[in-house]
Amino acid sequence: MIERIKNQKILEIISYLQDYLQGKDKALILSLIAIFSKGHLLIEDFPGLGKTSLAIALSKVLNLSFGRIQCTNDLLPTDITGLSIYNKNTGEFEFKPGPILNNIVLVDEINRATPKTQSALLEAMAEEQVTVDGRTYKLNQPFFVIATQNPIETFGTFPLPEGQLDRFMMKISIGYPQIEAEREILKGGSSRDRIHNISPLMDKEEILEIQAKIRKVYISDKIINWLLQFINETRKDSRIILGLSTRAGIAITYAAKSFAYFSGRDYVIPEDIKELIPYLVPHRIILKEELMSKEEVILSILENISTPP
Incomplete structure (x- = not known):
């Protein structure tokens, strides 16, 4: 990282x-x-x-x-x-x-x-x-x-x-x-x-001042739609009782913008979100059964969604 x-x-x-x-x-x-x-x-x-x-x-x-x-x-x-x-x-x-x-x-x-x-x-x-x-x-x-x-x-x-x-x-x-x-x-x-x-x-x-700059970092509609698809999949997945909230989506967006800023960019790329997902999401979901870890479930959902170019 x-x-x-x-x-x-x-x-x-x-x-x-x-x-x-x-x-x-x-x-x-x-x-x-x-x-x-x-x-x-x-x-x-x-x-x-x-x-x-x-x-x-x-x-x-x-x-x-x-x-x-x-x-x-x-x-x-x-x-x-x-x-x-x-x-x-x-x-x-x-x-x-x-x-x-x-x-x-x-x-x-x-x-x-x-x-x-x-x-x-x-x-x-x-x-x-x-x-x-x-x-x-x-x-x-x-x-x-x-x-x-x-x-x-x-x-x-x-x-x-x-x-x-x-x-x-x-x-x-x-x-x-x-x-x-x-x-x-x-x-x-x-x-x-x-x-x-x-x-x-x-x-x-x-x-x-930096916090204000980070809020202005650009995130494209394609990435927002990809993120929304991921959030909705956590709500529909049969392995999950409680999926992601809108607050979770906001948190992912803000964190991705910060990571982009730290990386010297004024725009978000999918990798900013992918690298942070294991720290932003697992504590927010509840699994029906502990047959897999929360991280494994989240990453399996992410892998089944096409990453925007």
């Missing part, structure tokens, strides 16, 4: 962070695509593989504020959104913002929070605002959620409902590093302390 990146500013960011996030090139690129597409990211992986380091590194290099929410089953919605506290000196209630009012928010082990608390994230992710005591507060821009969950832990967890999963643009895993990268990590030790010294290579204004 990295060989397709041609935009010099994005390449500079990736190259700079490679020293701090060894063996995480693909996760880094996908995270940047989600950020510049105005999407959110769900990372399903085992503990100790660098999910927190990735989130902190992104906030530092992009010069964005960072908040972390460690989910437990006693976490309250106000622990996320903030709450109003009475100030006896002024005789008024003052709003104390929660961690969600940062630019990049790491929601660790999201499936350990109760459904009521998980739903507090829904308004923030969908509407980019939170409501506390009847008052609405707009979130800082840009706004990006990175949520994590452990794929093998089930005790004391609350699986995310389909409506919540659909709010995440991508679901990825970091995976274990290659042996050479892991050797370097073991020799050099944890990079967590060094990550806090990362210098910013971009600022909020530049990020918002």
Whole structure:
């Protein structure tokens, strides 16, 4: 994937962070695509593989504020959104913002929070605002959620409902590093302390400017029709109970535009979509039977649709 990146500013960011996030090139690129597409990211992986380091590194290099929410089953919605506290000196209630009012928010082990608390994230992710005591507060821009969950832990967890999963643009895993990268990590030790010294290579204004440029990237009617055919096939396929929503189609379009921009183009090609499909789609569908993986089902549908020239 990295060989397709041609935009010099994005390449500079990736190259700079490679020293701090060894063996995480693909996760880094996908995270940047989600950020510049105005999407959110769900990372399903085992503990100790660098999910927190990735989130902190992104906030530092992009010069964005960072908040972390460690989910437990006693976490309250106000622990996320903030709450109003009475100030006896002024005789008024003052709003104390929660961690969600940062630019990049790491929601660790999201499936350990109760459904009521998980739903507090829904308004923030969908509407980019939170409501506390009847008052609405707009979130800082840009706004990006990175949520994590452990794929093998089930005790004391609350699986995310389909409506919540659909709010995440991508679901990825970091995976274990290659042996050479892991050797370097073991020799050099944890990079967590060094990550806090990362210098910013971009600022909020530049990020918002690039996001606006990405929305203007051209996608042809032929590709839109091809994508619509793919979406409709997921809804009709006998192996699938729940197919793709319109929101999923929008997410695929925006992500493809970002990948095109990263690749130095002002137009989308089918390969932009094909390469991102495994990260954009599987978490949004439900299979009738687990005889095949979601990825295999999605790719088999894609292969049966003629790719536009």
